[in-house]
Structures are given as structure tokens and as C-alpha cells.
Amino acid sequence: MAVSRRWLVGLIALLLVLSLYPAGASGQGAVKLTFWSWRVEDKWAYDRMIRVFQQRNPGIAVEFVPFRATEYNTILSSALTAGKGPDIIHLRAYGGLETFTAPGFIAPLDFETVPELKTFSRTILEGAKGRKDGKIYGVPFASQTIVIYYNKKIFAQHSLTVPKTWDEFLALMKTLKDKGVLPLANGGKDGWTLEVLSGAIAPNFYGGTAFFDAVTRGQTSFKDPTYTSALARLLELRPYMHANFMGVDYATMQQLFISEQAAMFIGGSWEIGFFRAQNRNLDFDVFAAPPLKAGQTPWVSSFNDGNYGINAKTPSMEAALKFIRFTATREFGQMFTDMLAQNSAVPGVVIKDPVLKRVQELNRKATPYIMLVGFRWQAPTGSTLLQSALQAMMAGTKTPEQVGDEVTRGLSVWVDSFRGR
Template identity: 25%
Template sequence: MNKMLVKRGMAFMLAGAVTLGLTACGKPAGNTGNATNSNAAGTASAGAGQPVELKFSHIWGGAVDPFTPAAKKVIDDYQKANQNVKITVDTNENEAYKTKIKAMAGANELPDLFSTWGGGFSKPFIDSNSVLAIDSYITEETRSKLVNGAFNNLTYDGKIYGMPFFLAAGALFVNSELFEKNSVKIPATYEELLTAVKAFKSKGITPMAVSGKDKWTIAMYFDVMALRAAGPDKIVKTLTKQGSFKDPEFLNAAQRFKELIDAGAFSKGAAGVSNDEAEVPFYDGKVPMMFKGSWAAGKADAKDSKVAGKIKVISFPAIPNGVGNAKQFTGGAVDAVMVSANTKNKDEAVKFQMYFAENFAKESYLAGASMPAWKSEGVDESKLPATLVEVVNLTKDAEGFTIWWDTLLAGKDTETYLNALQELFMGTKTPEQFVDSLQTMYGK
């Protein structure tokens, strides 16, 4: 891969990405403390001040998670440079974490710092005054290090509540070796995708990897199909209750998704399989396709990967009668770390928050696990894994990014969506019934 091409692609991605997000109404989270010093982000400043313990909850603890080593390194580095600071870490798997962090917020027991997602997911935390607004801590120097639109999904009522680290993009990861061996064409259109699904199914090969148990992985597929059907503007307006799910575009997306299901795109046992379990056959080279976020590149090119060098990254194709196109992506700068409004060490917590966000972005990028929401000066992109380079090049001409539904939606609306989608996936709801369930978010 040409090094300059990679750099140009990444430069476009980092400098020009447009994130379609939610600027929701929320209440200020109390006193934001004093302005930060110049060491708040980037370099941990050594010192022997008063002992400080910070409790930090996040999702990167799995043995096979490519982000786990990066998170541990950043935390360890900070503590070595700030020996008066002890960071106590608590980790949980994605779905369990979401449930736990919501319960902790409801009980007013949030840890000093916690990983989260912007948009509607964190809005209840903001509305309940549970999160520290950090505007007064963010210097122009820090702002200059972040990509354009990095705070879009973390701004509520004009105030910033979180520091982002990743820039994610949804893409279709395909095993080119399996396509070649089975004489199946890598799809460029929806019709070719449907043909590929049927071709693999006829050979006894499960075409697409998904977890029906971890509902967010089903949503990865439906979200992009809805984006293709309705386009980004209608998606954002409808999910923020300025439209209607009864518009024909949403039924079109549901019917096309059901069409893939009926064609045998997914394993019959997917409903009882977790995300970690569902990914195994793809990374073992037995399943040819998986739609996931750009973080999947890290596993594809891991040292012990069975599919390294075999994965091609493509955009999910446009669907018939849809108004969206293949240059529109799901994702954006969504993942973030926030500080509890009740922390007893606001300045120290924010200092670590900014250090973690910037350095976790860099370490995860170097590991080939993600694209950063921080500009990547000093990073040699020629050493990046080939699959991540493919994601970068795929998205360099992106028209925009629309965050995932379960992130953009707020509170119970998220569960309404995911539960209805799971029922559509399992065949207990028709596309029409699915759309009707979504419309209940509007109270009518």
C-alpha cells in the first residue's frame, strides 16, 4: 500500500469528517472547576501531590479485545508519571456494562470516570446532573488536536461533557479467499449481495456473522440498511422525534433486512449466540461476511489471525428504492470518557480524562484497532495493519457519518428499538409490526 496514499486518506478522514449527531437539551452539571493547565492532555506531568484515588469503569478488559492492552498501557503510564494517583479499574463486557452504568447513574453512584457513548445514550446522565461539564478545562491547544466535529455527539445544551477518542465507521468485512474459492462475486450492489448470500447458503456456508443475543450487533446491519433507505437527514430527524417511522423508507429497510434473513444470511442459532461467539467463525475463516465497526480491523490483522491478508473492506451497497448511498457511513466520534459530577477530585479526574482520551486514541490506532478522533501527527501510517488502511481508504471520500441508533436514541427508546429489532430478526414480528413498534416512541 502506498504510504502517501494512506496519509492522504487519513488526513482527509481526520480533517474533514462530518459527524451527524445529536445536540440534545440537558442541564448543566454544576461547578466545572478551574481551567486546566497545559499538561491536561498529551503528557502526564510527574509529581508527588496528595494521594488521589480515581475509580474508572470501562469496557476494555476481555482477553481477546484488541483495545485491552492499549487501555492498560495508558493507565499504567499515567500512574507511573503521577505516582500520587491510584486508578482503580472495573471492566465489564459491552452489554453488561451498559446495564451497569445506567443503574449506577440511577443510584447516583457513578465512578469518578467512566467510558460511555455520546448522543442519546448519555443524555439521561446529563439530564440528571450526573456528569461534569468540562468546557472550562478545554484549551484551544486541546481543541486543535481533535478532528473536526469531535464534540458534536458530546455536546448538550451548548456544553461539552465528554472527551472522545475513536472515530468509528461501519463497513462490510469480506473474506476474499472464501469468495474466490466458491466462485462468488464480491457484491457491489444489493442484488449482488443477495445473490452472494444465496450462493453461500446453497453450499452449506453461513454467509454473515451476527449475534442475535447481543442485540447491538443486529442493529449494526439494520442501521446501515435504514441509512441506505432513508438517508442521513431523515434518520436523525426521525430518531430525534421530528419525523415519523411510518414513512415508507423505514418499511423498505425492514423488508430488505427480512429479505436477507429469509435468504439465510445468518445462522439459525444466532439468537442464542453472544457477539464474541458469533465472531469466531468469521475470524476462523469459515464465514465470508460480517458488518461491523472499524474496530474489527484490529482482530482481522492480529498476529494469530487466520484471516490476515484475506479481508477486503467494502461499503454496504445502496438498496432498491433507497435515497441513501454507499458514501454515507454509520459511526462518527461517539465513544468517550466522562467524569462524574460527584467526584471529589475534579481537577485530577479531568486531567486523567484528557490524557486517557488522547493517548488511548493513539495506542489503539498504533495497534490497528481503531481510527482516532485525535489528529495523528507523528504516527507512521505505513506500519498500520492492512485492513485498517482499507477502512481509511474506503471512508476518505465519505459524505458523512450518522451515529448508531442505539446511541442516538435516548432512554427507553433504545430498548424499544433493540427489542423490536430482535423480534424482527427472530421472525416474531413482521416488517410492518416492527415499524409500528418503532412509532410507539412518539407516543402514538
């Protein structure tokens, strides 16, 4: 009988957990904390930050153990279900966090146990709260923003400037295409990248936060013409993507931009450090997707990327709290931003990276990344529904109106206000 990969990963996780020393095990008077994460590529940075903590707390050792992102949730869930797992946990945000807080796997935090949380913005803390009880379960580690990257050298070669309106954006891409340059690196093979694409473009046309508030409060649905007409704008990008863009996956998108074959890449602020690491000579910057009319301030979608939490069953709660409080300090946030070129969620961090600084400026008019923040709380998630529907729309087999109807009907399973709409 065939064994599923998911089952096998879960079994391996259990064997791993049972083979390790118990979480928080101590030896020779020192407490040892384990810290699990999906950020394999960031291990070097976390090891450095952990060394700073250990210098301040010589009685506590922390081991950072990353897993492949595609397997992390399964491994973590299997371990926690077995009553094991790490002491410190790299957690997702919003609905991804709820998966682990609802069963009681994560220890709740508050302003008394982690007073540093008082300084965090209310918006960013929403991604660290359980939906059912409203309690805080983690320290937010980063906020991410969806932007348009552009190759400054290619723009200069063709005397192009950052577009201020949607029509200018389309004209710019036509100019690039006419000159034999691929305007957009984006593709459609991986559905989640199309959700990112919509997060960059659509808010300017559906009205940003006003629509987010209306749809999350049950005053409208995704069948609203305001929303479906915003999705229709994505179809205007197809002529400026790869000829076989539906076969272009995420890794290929990245390589098209890194290798300077494509002039622009629509994606998240998390790409900054990766782009630099892959091509030190790549000269790039970012801008927000332009609005319809000149003079309008463009929206950007943003969100809490995740949180640091504590296993509710750790035998070393005092030591774990010390480490969690460290992750909420400005010192930690500054190291995080400087090393990883990401926008730390810790208030007061000084951004030195010029591209990240530009992202910070664009965040002055940020709107929630609609499906992640508002509709990933139960299954089917808004993201799952939107991603598959957008793939069909971009392939030409569904209309924007059909996408809005499909997403609304799918969410009506658990969103009461969508029933009967």
C-alpha cells in the same frame, strides 16, 4: 424472597465503593485516581497508556478498574448515587451519557479547561454533550462504523470480488451457498445485532443523512415507506444466513466468522482487533453494504462510541483534568489506535492498520447510526423498540410496515412529532 440480580449487583457495587479508599485519595504526597470502565478486554492497553501518563506526571497515579459490560452501568450508577465512584469515568455517548449528566454526576468540560477539544469535529462532539444543557461532558475516545467483513481467502477460492450493487451482493451470496459455504455469520437471537444489521443495510435504501435529518426534525416518522421498504431489504438476507439463524447469538456469529465457516460478518469496526486476536491467520477485509445501483456511493452508519469524563465529586479535580487532557492528545489517540485497532476520535491520528484504514475511507460517506444517535435519549428507546420488532420481522411474524408503526408508536411517548402519526 428471591433477590434480583440487578439489586444484588447494586449492593455489591456499594460495598465495593465503601470498602475502597475515597476517590482521589492520596498517600505519601501522590494523588491516586481511579478510572472505571467496561472494557475488561482492553485493560492491558489502558495500563500501558496510563504508564506513559504517569511517567510525565510522577505525582499522579491512575488505577484502571474494569467491570463486566453487562453490569457496568448498574455498578456505576449505584456508586455515583451514593456520592462515591471513580475519579475518571468511561462514559457512553448520546442518551447513555445523558443518564449520568442529567443528575449532575459528571463534571462539565469546555474549551478552556480542555483546550484540546477545540480540534475535535463537531459531529463527534455531539455524542459528548448533554441534551438538556448542550454542555460537553467528556473527551470522545473512538468512532465506530458498521461494515461488512469478508474472508479474503474464501472469496479468492471461489473467484469472487467485492459486490458493487445490491443485486451483485445477493448473487454473490447465492454462489457461496450453492458451493456449500455459509454466506453470512449473522443471527437474530440477540436483538442488538439485528439493529447493527439494519445499520449496515438500510441507509442505502432510506437515503442516509437526508432521512435521518427529516425524522429527527419531526418531518416524518418511521412509518414512512422510505424507511419500511429499507427494512424489507433485510428479509432478502435470510436465505443466506444459518438455517437456524434466529437461534444464533452474538458469540456464535463471531465464532462462525473467526473459524472461517462463514464468508461474511456484518458488524462494527470494533471487531477488527478481536478477530485478529482470536485467529492470527484470518485474512479479512471490509466493504460497505452495496447500494441499489452501480455508481452510487454507499452509506455507512457511524457514531461516537463513548467518552472519558470526570466525577463531579472528585476531590482531585486538578489531577483528573490533567489525565483527561492527556486522553485528548494525539499521542494518546495514536497509542489507542495502534494497540486496539480502533479509530480514535482524536484528530490527526495516523492509521496504520490496513483494514482500519479502509474503514476510514468508507467514513467519507457516513451517516449517523440512526437509533443510537437520534432516539436513545429517553425510554422506551428507539433501539429497544427496533430490536424486538426486527426479531419478530426476521422470524416472519411481523411485516416491515408493522415494525415502522410499532417503533413510531413506542417513541411517541416522548417524541412529540410522532404523536398522532
